[in-house]
Amino acid sequence: MSIPNDRNAKYKRILLKLSGEALMGELDFGIDPKVLDRMALEIGQLVGIGVQVGLVIGGGNLFRGAALSAAGMDRVTGDHMGMLATVMNGLAMRDALERASIRSRVMSAIPMSGVVEHYDRRTAIRYLTSGDVVIFSAGTGNPFFTTDSAACLRGIEIDANVVIKATKVDGVYDCDPVKHPNAVKYDRLDYDAVLDQKLGVMDLTAICLVRDHDMPVRVFDMTKPGALLNLVMGGKEGTLIDRGE
Ligand SMILES: Nc1ncnc2c1ncn2[C@@H]1O[C@H](COP(=O)(O)OP(=O)(O)OP(=O)(O)O)[C@@H](O)[C@H]1O
Numbered sequence: 001m002s003i004p005n006d007r008n009a010k011y012k013r014i015l016l017k018l019s020g021e022a023l024m025g026e027l028d029f030g031i032d033p034k035v036l037d038r039m040a041l042e043i044g045q046l047v048g049i050g051v052q053v054g055l056v057i058g059g060g061n062l063f064r065g066a067a068l069s070a071a072g073m074d075r076v077t078g079d080h081m082g083m084l085a086t087v088m089n090g091l092a093m094r095d096a097l098e099r100a101s102i103r104s105r106v107m108s109a110i111p112m113s114g115v116v117e118h119y120d121r122r123t124a125i126r127y128l129t130s131g132d133v134v135i136f137s138a139g140t141g142n143p144f145f146t147t148d149s150a151a152c153l154r155g156i157e158i159d160a161n162v163v164i165k166a167t168k169v170d171g172v173y174d175c176d177p178v179k180h181p182n183a184v185k186y187d188r189l190d191y192d193a194v195l196d197q198k199l200g201v202m203d204l205t206a207i208c209l210v211r212d213h214d215m216p217v218r219v220f221d222m223t224k225p226g227a228l229l230n231l232v233m234g235g236k237e238g239t240l241i242d243r244g245e
């Protein structure tokens with residue numbers, strides 16, 4: 001059964017990428033249940049108006065391969081730990097969604113029988129079409145990538161209308177706004193400008209992928225209540241990255 005899409009929603013199907021680090025809230029490590037519950041409710045609002053939601057959650061609140069490698073661990077082992085961290089975040093998000101009565105599925109790029117389903121594109125699209133939120137976990141399944149690349153890859157595969165990156169800053173700036181308080185925010189950028197200026201809000205592999213497949217990306221502040229719904233209704237939250245005019 002397919003669900004009706006609200007006439008006023010700008011997008012029918014989205015790929016939402018949530019920063020793992022932002023899930024920590026005020027904590028130093030792990031998941032703040034309050035952040036998780038708030039995100040679950042905001043996602044539920046989208047499902048309620050008939051928007052199909054695919055989710056990719058980062059793992060930076062638990063493990064990142066590059067940081068583990070800098071501390072002396074083998075990089076590939078560290079990346080495997082990072083990907084497993086995204087499965088843990090996915091399970092926590094499914095739990096929060098289900099507590100809010102929002103149907104959801106976790107699929108993993110790495111087979112994990114008995115815990116989550118193995119990723120299969122056609123099955124994922126069937127779930128989305130029937131209104132289930134699909135959480136794509138374990139990144140791309142390969143080391144040396146990030147969940148930004150996984151989000152763009154899955155967004156392209158499921159034929160999403162847009163990849164939405166929910167993060168701790170309210171858009172893309174000319175330099176990192178956390179380190180440079182005078183950084184200037186862009187409302188809109190084309191792919192090549194992000195690549196040429198090496199703007200660090202998303203890794204460059206991910207930007208190349210969306211550029212090659214003409215997939216628009218919107219970066220917005222996930223700590224701003226109501227911003228996600230506003231954006232999906234066509235509001236101008238954050239920064240739009242696309243092929244330009
Ligand atoms: N030019 C820029 N514009 C905006 N943010 C930037 C820029 N350069 C670097 N950043 C930084 O990028 C960060 C966004 O990435 P985010 O924290 O979402 O990380 P991630 O690695 O994608 O997610 P995760 O926490 O899941 O690993 C911002 O917090 C910001 O400090």
Ligand SMILES: O=c1ccn([C@@H]2O[C@H](COP(=O)(O)O)[C@@H](O)[C@H]2O)c(=O)[nH]1
Nearest residue numbers: 058059065079082083139140145146147
């Ligand atoms: O395709 C992928 C995606 C992720 N990883 C590893 O997981 C961590 C966490 O992801 P973030 O995007 O940094 O939140 C990442 O640092 C990698 O170590 C991966 O190997 N492959």
